[in-house]
Amino acid sequence: MLDSLPLSRKQIRSIADATARINIWHGAIRSGKTFASLIAFLISIAAAPSSGLIIIVGRSLQTIERNVFDPLQDEALFGPIARMVKHTRGASTAIILGRTVHLVGAADSRAEGRLRGMTCCLAYVDEATLIPRGFWNQLLGRLSVPGAKLMATTNPDNPGHWLRKEFINRAGELDLRSWQFTLDDNPALDPKYVASLKSEYTGLWYRRFILGHWVQSEGAIYETFDAQRHVVDTVPPISRWLCDAIDYGTVNPFADLLIGLGVDRSLYVVSEYRHDSRTARKQMTDSEYSQARRRWLQSVPTGGNVLGVSPEWTIVDPSASSFIEQLHRDGVQGVTPADNAVLDGIRGVAGLFAADRLKIHRSCTGLIDELPGYSWDDEAAAKGEDKPIKRDDHSCDALRYGVRTTEVLWRPHIPTLLEVAA
Incomplete structure (x- = not known):
């Protein structure tokens, strides 16, 4: 197995030295840390106590299946052991x-209950920073067999x-060993791929996911957004109308963005509908918003004298349950709550801007006005949290809803973009 792919000295050292009670591999994406940790995990399974x-x-x-079992079952990586x-x-x-292994999802603090009553000898934790603090504490308490280990x-x-x-x-102070990896610590990567990946991350994401640094979020979120580069007067033919993405508001602005995949293999925000009740001095009902949305989409030019777009999906702020119900009643097809994983x-979006694969039509003034001021919350950062400032962010929220929720549709068509696997 170890001879099938080149291993760096850091990978080999981490595999050999993973003998502490707590062993943590951390650092850049695609840096080889997961591969090294999985080898160490297999060795630990073979040597684990029978009790x-x-x-x-995860x-x-x-995510466990994607990040752990997909590589473990890949014979190109693990040879006959994969079988x-x-x-x-x-x-x-x-x-x-030959050992039974239990898989536990830990999306929130309620998952802690799944560990109650367990006595564990070995645990592997994928994406440890996403695990609730209480769950981690409970897990450490369950690793009570002599010689028990946690690998993360x-x-x-x-x-x-x-x-x-x-x-x-x-x-x-603890029985803990950790290893920090950078992108350049993985000798198995093609140099062209490494160069592409480095060019696609900027600012906070470059420092974290390329250099492997634990750094605080600060300043503008979309550092590479440049109106000269990313705002366009004309849009190429759209090969696929992916979605309209909605950040719902009654007192706050209602923002709806129409997003399509261009024939040039870039995403385009083609049009925007926006209603600010404060400016207009008129609040709208769910039914009125639904009708306004329909009229807006019917007015969007699609080339020549043709008007009207029917996007594949209508992606809605997941908290707007009453509006989602209204759209269903009005016969709108493809309505779905947005994936609201904020940082993802x-x-x-940041990666698309950095790669010049996301463009905005000049008519989308609400989004264009919000993007330069979309910033990290310094107070949250001081508490160890990454959060945007919740102000003047309605079109920005709609943008990330649309990009994130339709990612499985556009990613195969946009080259060399944002490999986020560990």
Whole structure:
């Protein structure tokens, strides 16, 4: 297995030295930390005590399958050992090297209850900074078999995050070892791919996901947004009308963006509908918003003298349940709540701007006005949290809703963009 792909000295050292009670691989994306941690995990399974459970923890079963089982079952990576990893999609258990392994999703603090009563000898945690603090504490308490170990991977986060402050930075006080990786620590990557990846991240994301640094969010969120580059007067033919994406407001502005995939393999915000009740001095009902949306989409030019667009999806602020119901009543097809993973959505939009693969038609004045001032919240950052300032962000929210929720549709058509796997 170790001979099938080149390993860096840091990877080899981390595999050999992963003998502490807590072992953490952290740093840049695609830096080889996950591959090294999985090798160490397999070795630990083979040597694990016969008593006690073995568990794998992730944000969800789906992320565990993607980040852990997809590579473990890849024979190009793990050779014949991959055939000794048995897992059925959606199942909460697997067999690895003949041992039963339990899979636990930990999306919120309620997941802590899933650990109650367990006695564990080995745990592997994927994306540890996304795991609730209480769950992590409970997990450590369940690793009570003599010689029990926890192995975890993560990308860097805010330097005030509890994982860094209370564990990584206290390695000298705890039975803990950690290894920090940069993108250049992975000898298996093609140099052209590395160069492309470095060019696609900027600012906060470059420092965290390329250099592997734990740095605080500060300043403008979309540092590479440039009206000269990203605002256009004309839009190429649209090969696929992906969605209209809605940030719902009654007192606050209602913002709806029409997003399409151009024949030039870039995303375009083609048109915007926006109603600000304060400016207009008129609040609108759900029914009135639905009718206004329909009239707006019917007026969008699609080339020549043709008007009217029917996007594949209508993506709505997930908190706007009454408006979602109104759209269903009005017969709108493809209505779905938005994926509101804030940082993932911001990262996707930032990467598109950096790669010059997201353009905005000049008529979308609400979005264009908001983007330069869309900034990180300094008070939240001081508490170890990454959050945008919740002010003048309605079109920006609609943009990340649309980009994030339709990612599976546009990503195959946009080259060399934002590989976010660990």
